[in-house]
């Protein structure tokens with residue numbers, strides 16, 4: 001058994017920011033970060049557009065950013081949370097800059113602010129189209145300087161250790177050696193990110209399997225708003241690949257036009273903001289257009305734009321499109337919507353505290369009330385930074401009292417692990433593919449109760465088969481990961497069945 005003061009599950013912007021702040025303030029306290037892939041593999045790493053922050057009260061205002069967030073959230077945001085997050089933006093931005101993060105500036109030396117869908121002003125700070133990578137690398141660099149932070153890559157959190165509604169840490173497996181260890185912690189922080197890999201097409205990397213939400217749910221935590229999945233309107237369309245390459249919203253902000261095969265800007269008929277309508281509207285419009293036309297994709301036309309400026313702003317997008325055989329200077333980019341972001345998750349208060357004592361959640365795994373029924377573009381990195389700070393401040397004022405693991409948990413949580421046979425691995429991969437296809441076809445952009453119920457039955461069956469297997473001690477982390485994805489799928493279905501009215505990113509047609 002390992003003991004630590006703060007156990008952080010996940011090394012994206014949320015987990016790393018909290019770790020760095022706590023470690024700097026309390027050099028005598030031990031902070032352990034466990035993360036299932038390479039240390040930087042995360043949704044954070046792939047964020048392109050940037051961080052939405054009000055940096056000038058002359059060209060922009062807090063009130064405008066607040067209103068834009070509330071409009072995107074379709075009446076379901078928590079106003080006090082929205083105000084708190086947005087007003088904290090400038091301080092968190094300064095902190096990021098003090099850790100070495102660079103944001104692009106224009107010729108006059110001011111921030112080069114990007115415009116994105118749903119925003120009424122240019123307010124998105126970016127580092128070319130690699131903002132997440134820049135943030136992740138710069139915070140990681142600081143984390144490595146802290147002697148009291150232990151960062152353990154390729155460690156998978158299997159389950160939380162919870163008794164009598166109190167969290168004592170987590171059970172973890174080292175993916176390479178297959179050794180399991182119990183990490184006993186005074187406080188545990190879930191920073192496990194999103195759920196994209198539960199769907200067939202997602203902008204998220206394969207690590208995004210909703211583990212934190214499933215673990216918290218099994219432990220009895222309150223989970224809310226799982227029906228609000230944000231589908232990004234424009235990922236590069238390819239027949240074969242699953243994890244789709246994102247064409248940032250900022251490309252539309254830069255002036256690209258969304259067209260159907262006939263060259264019509266079909267969005268203008270649906271929303272006067274055209275390409276700059278919020279993501280839910282654009283995704284639903286594309287979905288309808290594709291259903292109507294029977295075509296597999298629509299297109300982003302960038303050919304009329306200033307290509308020198310475009311290439312400078314979006315070097316990764318241009319290079320990747322060219323590598324995929326489409327030069328944006330001459331050809332339209334084929335795009336489709338794909339799962340992108342989960343607005344709901346583990347319910348937390350403004351201190352990031354979940355309904356389980358000593359358990360906190362931060363970043364995409366959490367449901368804070370900021371996003372309501374739909375996230376405003378580039379508000380999520382901001383949310384993670386602000387809540388990491390809130391959790392830090394709150395826990396800095398909490399005494400460290402011994403959070404000794406009850407004997408019952410120590411014994412109960414030590415199953416044997418056996419290596420998986422090839423046959424097992426193939427079966428699991430097949431199951432994952434089936435689950436992803438089911439989620440995309442029946443729990444996608446537009447849902448209906450009949451399909452949701454069919455999906456629920458199938459997933460319940462799969463869950464019970466897998467649970468029986470895991471109870472027989474045939475436990476393997478990949479099995480746990482798929483079980484987590486099924487759990488997340490079931491939560492999305494259950495919450496979608498309960499919601500009766502369409503709003504924000506949620507659309508259900510009952511026929």
Ligand SMILES: Cc1cc2nc3c(=O)[nH]c(=O)nc-3n(C[C@H](O)[C@H](O)[C@H](O)COP(=O)(O)OP(=O)(O)OC[C@H]3O[C@@H](n4cnc5c(N)ncnc54)[C@H](O)[C@@H]3O)c2cc1C
Pocket residue numbers: 009010011012013014015034035036037039040041042043044045046047048049050051052131132155156157158191192193194203204205207208209211212246340341362363364365377378379380381382384
């Ligand atoms: C392509 C793309 C573009 C985006 N663009 C933007 C943007 O421009 N602006 C914006 O605000 N947001 C953007 N987002 C969303 C934003 O990047 C994420 O919401 C945010 O980075 C989430 O940070 P996080 O720290 O909560 O989670 P992540 O960065 O996803 O980190 C989660 C961590 O948890 C680890 N983990 C998961 N499960 C386990 C487990 N069982 N055991 C151990 N470790 C585990 C993962 O390995 C990872 O290290 C984008 C997302 C994507 C995918």
